Structures are given as C-alpha cells and as structure tokens.
Amino acid sequence: MDSQKNITLIGAGLVGSLLSQYLAKRGHKVSIFEKRSDMRKAGYVGGRSINLALSHRGFNGLRAMGLEEEIRKVGIPMYGRVIHQINGDVQYQAYGKEDEAIYSVSRGGLNKRLMELADENPNISIQFDERCFDVDVQNAICHFENMQTKEHTTVKSDVVLSADGAFSAARLALQTKTDRFEYSQHYLDQGYKELTIPAGPNGEFLLEKNALHIWPRNQYMLIALPNLDGSFTCTLFFPFEGNPSFTSLQTEAQVREFLTREFPNVVALSPEVVSEYMANPNGSLVTVKCFPWVHKDKLGLMGDASHAIVPFFGQGMNAGFEDCFEFGNLMDKHGDNWEALLAEFQDIRKINADAIADMAVENFIEMRDKVADQKFLLRKKIEAKLNKHFPENYVSKYSLVSFSTKPYRYALEMGFRQDALFEKVLAIQGIENNWDSDETFAKLEVLLKEFQFLN
C-alpha cells in the first residue's frame, strides 16, 4: 500500500470532481477548493456551455469509477449529424457504426452528480467560494480568498493538482514565477452565443432527438444538441467583427432579419430566439498550450488548466476525463514516486493534448463549411464502406477521436494519411456515381495498399 498523500485539488469542475474519485480510490486524502458557490444550492451559474458531447474517452474515464452506465442513462445518444441547408434541405450523416453515438449530457447535471459522489467519500472534502489567487509551486502551498468573507487561507499539502480551467491560477503561477515556461493563449476571430429551441407543447422534441444538428453557413454556423426536457440548446458560432458579425448586428430588427434569412426553421420553432440573442452574452474561444505541466513531485495541471481547446470536436471534457483515467493508471504504476508519476503523465499527455487542440480548430472548418459539401458527403460514404470491409485497417479520424481510446496524436497522423488517400480517391473518374461498384472497390484496395492501410 502506497503512503497516503494530502492533496490539494483546485477546482470542482468536471475534471476536478472526477479526478478526486481516482485519488480517493487509491487512499489519498483530497481537499478540493472551488471558486464558485455550490451549484447544487446556488443553481448553475453560466459562462460555459449548457450541454456537452460525451464520447468514448469520457465514458472510459467514468467507467473506471463505476459511473458509465449511470451517466449513459441520463445522456441522449446522437448517432449522427443532421445538416440543415439554407434552402430547407436536410441530410443525415452517421458518425460511425450503427451503435456508435456521442451523448448529449447536461454539464450542470453531470458536475453535480460528480460533486455528490465526492461528498459521499470520507477521503474527499469540497470547500466552495474559495478562489485560489496564488500558488507556491516549489512548496505545494496554495493561497485562497473566500469570495464571501474575503478571508485568506494558506494551505500546505504534499501535492497540488490544479483542475481550475482555462484561466488556471496554478498555471499563472508557473508562468509568472518560474523560468522558461512555454505559454500561449490564442483566440479565434469567432465567438459563440447560446440560444434555445424549446420543447413542443407536450414536451416533445421539435427536431430529430438523436442527432447533433448543424446549420453550416461557411463563415459561421449554428449547432443544436438535445436536452432531456425536449428542448435543444443551440450555439451560434459567429465572427466578432465584419459583416455579418456580433458587431454588425445591433438592433432586434437586424438580428431578426439575419436569423430568419439564415436559420428559418430555427426562428419558426423558437419564438424567443431574437430576444435571447439580445440578452445572452458572447463567449470567446481560446486555445491554451503550455509546458511544463508539472513541477517535480509538487504540482500537476489537469484538463483545461494545461490544455484548453475549442469545442469543435466535442473533446474538451473527454480529454480531461482521459487525463484522469491515465493519471489513475500511472498512480498504479508509480506508487509513491510522485515525481515519476507526474513526469510520465506530462510526457504521455502533452503530445496528445497538442494534437486534439489542433484537430479541434481544424474541425471548425469542417463543420461550418465542408460538412455541406458534396465531396465531403461522398468521402463519408466511402469511409463508412472501407471501415465496414476493413474494420481493423481503416478507421476514420472522426471515429478514432470519438469512438476509440487510441492516442489523439495517432488520430491526427492517421488523419493526414487519410486526407492524402482521399485526394486520390476523389480524383477517380466517375467516383460520384460509381463509388459503390465492384470496379471502384478494386481501385480502392490498390490505393489502400499504396497508402499502407493494407499490406
């Protein structure tokens, strides 16, 4: 049995709350400090998305704590994308095989459940309203300010784990107090705004329930994910500047004209959408990369604190839960040697975090633009066929990211090879009409060998 550590865990968000389970299960004593008030009493305070897409890596992280089935039950499986063209045409693209789905889950609901589990565990305590404003990374000392009383508390522990999000206090301490800290924060020129499609009069879903809906419009897009109450939470991804943009649309009349023209079925289903647009804030979309993530045996950053990414692959939470899962495995491997544990955690996770960060930015272009393209649709169909015939040899990048635990870096590299393959596949004469023929299949096999998907 490894010796018990006193661990200060900053942040009771999704990643922090789950991580506390992993730590407590191995006998460590975990004190969580959360800046916000207890959302179970105070109600969920926004600033982040209302629902999230939970996929294979996220479930894998929950499974090790015995939570997979419970959470799956309160999620809504989305088996594919429904594409809403501006002319009203609707297409469906399956995400993977028949039983493969990503799940729309409530951020608040999932977070509350993970907090309840933490509360039930005698090795875990949560203190709310405690804002970390400084960390002494050399000595694992954290300084907190109580948001209500303004009182300061200093906490020394054996290890500090920081899951305090994209604006992490511990990361800021690394940036400002250690030498040679690599750091970048980069924002997209586009932001987002949440809108709602309400449930029908009898609580029914007014769009296909088991899908992620996309209204791709090249330079911007709207998406919608289902909620348990029959509503959909929509997110408009939209430029901050230019025309049209958050800046150019100022009056209700301008907003109504724009939404009606671009997203007519949404306006028809959602009588409040214009006033929602006027009332709701614009969010920004940041990618954070940094290095190192750890300091000796004293400090480790987790989740968004070390690798905040944009939401276009639906992988922010999933990557964070995978952090927890890998951290659990490494605790088993390294036992009392926390310096080795933290170092290997950084070693295996950094390269994969960078990969999903880049894929997430890239997927924005796919979603807002390519997804409506005939060539893209054709590629999806051919990819599904290749995967069916060669399930071990051809798995699309999307599936590797969303339906496997293969490293993100592997998915990124396979994606490059798949793009190169499809440059040639889509150049085959008449592929639009003959893609499903035996003759074409023979050609595809040759290309699969050429690009080393087959031996």
Added chain:
Amino acid sequence: MDSQKNITLIGAGLVGSLLSQYLAKRGHKVSIFEKRSDMRKAGYVGGRSINLALSHRGFNGLRAMGLEEEIRKVGIPMYGRVIHQINGDVQYQAYGKEDEAIYSVSRGGLNKRLMELADENPNISIQFDERCFDVDVQNAICHFENMQTKEHTTVKSDVVLSADGAFSAARLALQTKTDRFEYSQHYLDQGYKELTIPAGPNGEFLLEKNALHIWPRNQYMLIALPNLDGSFTCTLFFPFEGNPSFTSLQTEAQVREFLTREFPNVVALSPEVVSEYMANPNGSLVTVKCFPWVHKDKLGLMGDASHAIVPFFGQGMNAGFEDCFEFGNLMDKHGDNWEALLAEFQDIRKINADAIADMAVENFIEMRDKVADQKFLLRKKIEAKLNKHFPENYVSKYSLVSFSTKPYRYALEMGFRQDALFEKVLAIQGIENNWDSDETFAKLEVLLKEFQFLN
C-alpha cells in the same frame, strides 16, 4: 498646443527613459515609476547584458532628442564580424559599407545618461523602488508597492505607458483581465552566460577593437563586444540540456576542458574565465508576442513589454528606440486624440515587431552556424558587390535591419527574395572562382531582373 496629459510611465529602463523625453518635449507631465533602485547610486544590478549593439534605428531615436552625437562618442564602432574558427583561423566580414558600423555601448552607462536627462527635465519625475503589481487598464490606474517600505500607492493618470520589459505588469493585466488577449512567450532551448576577456596590462584591447567577435561552433557560439576600458564582454550561447550543455558541464575541470578545446584563444586571454563560468548565472532567451498593445486612450505597451525578442540581431533596444521615435511622430500627427494615436502606433509597430522577432531567432542560426560556411562568405562578397553597383536596388537584409529605417517587415520580405535569388546565384557553375568576373556580373544582372531587383 495640445492639452497636457498626466502620464504614468512604468519602467525607467532604456526605452522608458528615452520615451519620457519624447513625452516631455511635447509638454506632457511624466511620472516614471521604476522597480529597481537608482542605478546611479546603487550601482548597476545585472540580469541583463552589460553591453549592447546600437545601430541606425537606435541612433535615429536618440537623434530626435539631440543625443546622437553624445552617445556615439561613448560607443565603440564595430565595422564587421571577426570569425574565430576552432583551428585558429580568423576571417573578417564587413557589416556594410566602409563607414557603416554598429556601436558597442554600455547598457548601464546609456541608461544612467537617459535618467540624468529625465531628472533635469521639470516635466519628468522618477520614483525608484516602486514595483507595479497591478494596472486597472480601463481607468488608467496603477498600483505600486515600494520595495523598501512595502507601502502601496495608487496612481490615477490620463494615460499609462508601460515600458517595463519582457515581464511587464501592465501586459499581465491585459492578459488576466481582458478578453481575447493574444499572448505567447516562447523560450529557446539555449541560454546564455556572460564571461570577460580583460584588457591588457596597459589597458589595451587584446582582440581587434572595432569588431564584433564570433566563435561559431554550430550548436552553440561565443560572441564578444568591446568595452571602453579595453575589456570585452563575452556571451556564451549554449544549450540548457544535452551534451555539451549547461547541464552536462558541472565541474571546473569539465568547464576548463570544454572552453580550452572550443575557444582556446579566449582561455589564453582570460585567466579567470573558468571561475567566471562557475560563478555567473545562466540567462534564458524569450520571445514575447501579444495583441493588442493598447487599450483605448488609456494604455500603451512599449519596447520589450509588447515585443521582447532574442538578441541575435542586436535589435531589442533599437526596436524600442524606434517605438519612441514613431510614437513621437504620431503625437505630432494626432495631437489630443490619444485613442487614434495609440491605435495607429499599434497598427504600424505590431507587424514590424513580429518581423524582427522572427528575424532575430533566424539570425541565431546564421551566427552560430552559417557564418563560418564558405557559401555564406561568398554570398556576403557578392552582396557587397551588388550593393556597390546598385545601391538603391540591392541592399542586404542585414543592412536594411541595421543601417536603415526601412520597416522591419520590408527587410523580412526582401530577405526572402534575396534568399531565393541566391539559391540561383550560388548554383552558377564555377561561381566560387568567377564571382568577380564580368561574365558572372552579366549573369547576376539577368537574375536581378528575374527577381525584380532591377527593372
């Protein structure tokens, strides 16, 4: 006459001290707050390089304040590079035309002189030992802590200008308190250590006085700049990790063996060099990029605060002094409209700061590696000839950066075109021997036209 502004200027370093002159000259009231003690009383405290290369842009910034001639007199002109090969061979490369030189100046001496001028000016005050720990960028309010008394002072002014270096407090406020702030800090894998070649017994220079000395060794290098007292300040640029590196050389014996093997003439001239190596700290080399640099009419970042660069083009101070010069011009242009002034300052300087940042990193490779290459030497000779014949049409990137006030961005772009040209020039059969022939000159003219250097 434009209305007088009360300006808080953070930092009395090279850029801050010079900028105060520009501001006071236009009638503004400037309060400088400097974190360090007064170096004129306390002596210069290290952490930065002892001497610097002042070139055309820097002199241009000093000239507008009537300081060019005074500073030129206390600088040592360096007309070219002396390359010290490992086998003892020495080559000389002129930097530009006969009268073109960069000047080795004492950082401390120059900074003290600029502080004296600030003290003499009734519109400028300097307060030392005042560390800025927070800035309210919306309201131009700065918070200082006195380093001696620990007392806090809050200063509200019309405008805050922040010239507080690579770890700027005002920039940190922009990063942590405003949305969508673009920020990156990137460190090279190499660091630096300062060493000394002392003056000879009669105060004489033991190496050629009027040159910048380089010992290029591919993966690392030593450089030396002359000081007025006959000594040279050397800087070893060296990897932090690997073999050899700051980490691999641990004992005096290892250091002596390494320095004697790689830099034999330096060890011969400098009996204390091994103990200096052991005693002196290792510095790190950061590039900082950020955006925006300004906030409405309230805040502007200057010099390293917005664009810290690595020293390999000798342009850090020069770029900062050019900031001052351009800021002066824009004060004349915009008068009371500080929002327009700050916006245009950012607009014209950001693109050029990015360009010199990238050229500075690139020049590291040139200095430590290519400079000793025969093809590089040949290119330098041909470039000098082209410049002599076509002084308006062919000016090398090095000369554009060091001996002109053409925008850095222009120099960067010309550099790309010049590299493309020399790909072809150096591929001319027999160019090594015939580069100065009439026949080759005719070929060069054809290529100059092809690459649009000539019409």
